[in-house]
Amino acid sequence: MNIYSTVFYRNRRLLSFSLAFVVFMLTIIFPQNIRNRLGETSAAFFLYPFSELKGYVENLEGVADENKELRRQLVEARRQLFAAAEAKRENQRLRESLGFDNDGEFNLIPVKIISLFQDIYPVAARINKGRRDSIELNCPVMNRDGLVGKIKEVGPEHSIVALLTDPSNAVSGRLAESRQFGIVRFSPRRGMYLDNLPADAEVASGDVVITSGLGGIYPAGLSVAIVDSAGAARGDIMKKVWLHPTVNFFEIDELYVLVDGAR
Amino acid sequence: MKIIPYIIYLYLIAFHYTILSEIVDIYQITFDLAAVIVGLIAMYRSESVALWFALAAAVVAGSRNPELIPWEILLLGGTAVVVNQVSLRVNLESIASRLFIIGGLVFVHVLAVDLLVSRADVLFSIYRHILPTVLYSLVVLWILFLIIDKKLTWPKIKSLF
Numbered sequence: 001m002n003i004y005s006t007v008f009y010r011n012r013r014l015l016s017f018s019l020a021f022v023v024f025m026l027t028i029i030f031p032q033n034i035r036n037r038l039g040e041t042s043a044a045f046f047l048y049p050f051s052e053l054k055g056y057v058e059n060l061e062g063v064a065d066e067n068k069e070l071r072r073q074l075v076e077a078r079r080q081l082f083a084a085a086e087a088k089r090e091n092q093r094l095r096e097s098l099g100f101d102n103d104g105e106f107n108l109i110p111v112k113i114i115s116l117f118q119d120i121y122p123v124a125a126r127i128n129k130g131r132r133d134s135i136e137l138n139c140p141v142m143n144r145d146g147l148v149g150k151i152k153e154v155g156p157e158h159s160i161v162a163l164l165t166d167p168s169n170a171v172s173g174r175l176a177e178s179r180q181f182g183i184v185r186f187s188p189r190r191g192m193y194l195d196n197l198p199a200d201a202e203v204a205s206g207d208v209v210i211t212s213g214l215g216g217i218y219p220a221g222l223s224v225a226i227v228d229s230a231g232a233a234r235g236d237i238m239k240k241v242w243l244h245p246t247v248n249f250f251e252i253d254e255l256y257v258l259v260d261g262a263r
Numbered sequence: 264m265k266i267i268p269y270i271i272y273l274y275l276i277a278f279h280y281t282i283l284s285e286i287v288d289i290y291q292i293t294f295d296l297a298a299v300i301v302g303l304i305a306m307y308r309s310e311s312v313a314l315w316f317a318l319a320a321a322v323v324a325g326s327r328n329p330e331l332i333p334w335e336i337l338l339l340g341g342t343a344v345v346v347n348q349v350s351l352r353v354n355l356e357s358i359a360s361r362l363f364i365i366g367g368l369v370f371v372h373v374l375a376v377d378l379l380v381s382r383a384d385v386l387f388s389i390y391r392h393i394l395p396t397v398l399y400s401l402v403v404l405w406i407l408f409l410i411i412d413k414k415l416t417w418p419k420i421k422s423l424f
Contacts, residue, residue: 016314016315017314020340027332032329032330035333038326039325039326039332040326040329042323043327046274046323046326047277047323047326047327050278050281054281054282
C-alpha cells in the first residue's frame with residue numbers, strides 16, 4: 001500500500017496526463033454511435049434543463065400573443081352576438097306581424113362521450129346522460145363546430161348518438177348561399193356528399209351546407225359541412241357534391257344535446 | 264464538496280450555449296464562455312484540476328456536435344495545460360498579461376473549432392467571426408478582472424450616476 005502511494009504521488013502528473021490521453025484516444029477510437037451517446041448523455045445532464053426552460057419561456061411568450069388574439073376575437077364575437085340578438089328580435093317581430101309561427105327554442109345539455117362505436121369511421125357514441133336529463137329519441141346533437149348527429153337510443157342514464165358518419169343517418173340539408181335543398185349522406189368509401197341536388201344548382205367550393213329544418217328532427221341553420229367539389233356529367237339530372245364535414249369525427253369530445261325548450 | 268463549483272461552471276457553459284448566447288449576441292457574435300472559464304481555472308487552479316475540468320468542459324461543449332468531442336478535448340485540455348504553465352512563469356499582476364494569455368486560448372479554440380466545423384475561407388472567418396469573438400470575450404474578461412481586482416465595485420458604479 002505504501003509503495004503504491006509513493007509511486008502514485010511521485011508520478012501523479014504523469015498519471016494524470018496519461019489518463020487524460022487515454023480518454024482522448026478512446027473518444028477518437030470510439031465508433032460514431034458511442035460518441036453520439038456520450039454527447040446525448042452530456043446534453044441530457046447539462047443542456048436539457050436549459051432547453052426545457054427556454055422552450056417553456058418561448059411557450060409563455062406564445063401564450064401571451066395567443067391571449068391577445070383571443071381577446072380581440074372575443075370582442076369581435078361579442079359584437080356579432082349583439083348584432084345577431086338584435087336581428088333575432090327583429091326577425092321575431094316581423095314573423096309575428098306576418099302571422100308566421102316562431103321557431104322552437106332549444107336548451108343545450110352538455111354531455112360527455114363514454115365510448116365510441118367505430119369501424120373505419122366512428123359511427124355512434126355512447127354519452128353520459130339519458131332520459132333522466134330530459135334527453136329523448138331523435139334529439140339533435142352538436143358540438144362547437146356544427147351538427148354531430150341525433151339520439152338513436154335512450155336509456156335512463158345513458159344514450160347513444162348516431163353520428164352523421166353512420167351511412168343510415170341522412171340529414172336534410174341546404175346550401176346556405178343558393179338555398180338549394182339536398183340530402184347529406186355519408187359513405188365510408190366516398191366520404192360525405194350531398195344527394196338529390198339538381199344538375200343546374202349553383203354550387204361552389206367552400207359553400208356552407210346547413211340543416212334545412214325539413215323532416216322535423218334537426219332545427220334549420222346548423223352547420224353540417226363545407227363543399228369540397230361539385231360536378232355533373234353531361235346528361236345527368238342530379239349533381240354530385242362532395243363535402244367536408246365541419247365536425248372532425250375523430251376528435252369529438254364535448255357534445256351538446258338540443259332539447260326542446262318548451263318541455 | 265470541492266467538485267460542486269466546477270459542476271456549476273459546467274452548467275454555466277451549458278446555460279451559455281442554450282440561452283445566454285442568444286441574448287448577448289451582437290450580429291451573431293458572442294463570447295466563448297467555455298474557453299474563458301477553462302482559461303480562468305487553468306490560470307488560478309492546479310494543473311490537474313485545469314486538465315480534468317477542461318476535459319469535462321470539452322464534453323459539454325461538444326455535446327451539441329458529438330463529432331467534435333475528441334477535438335474539443337484535445338483543444339481545451341491542451342490549451343488549459345499551456346495556460347497553466349505560462350501562468351506560473353509570467354507576472355499575473357497586470358490585467359493586460361492575463362487578458363493576453365486567455366485571449367490566446369480563446370483565439371486558438373475558436374479558430375480550431377471554426378476550421379473543423381465550417382472549413383470555410385480562413386481569412387474571411389478570422390475577419391468575420393474569430394476576431395470579433397475574441398474581442399467580445401476580452402471585453403467580458405476585462406470587466407471580470409476589474410471586478411476580481413476590486414477596481415470595479417458597486418459604490419464606484421453608483422457614484423457615476
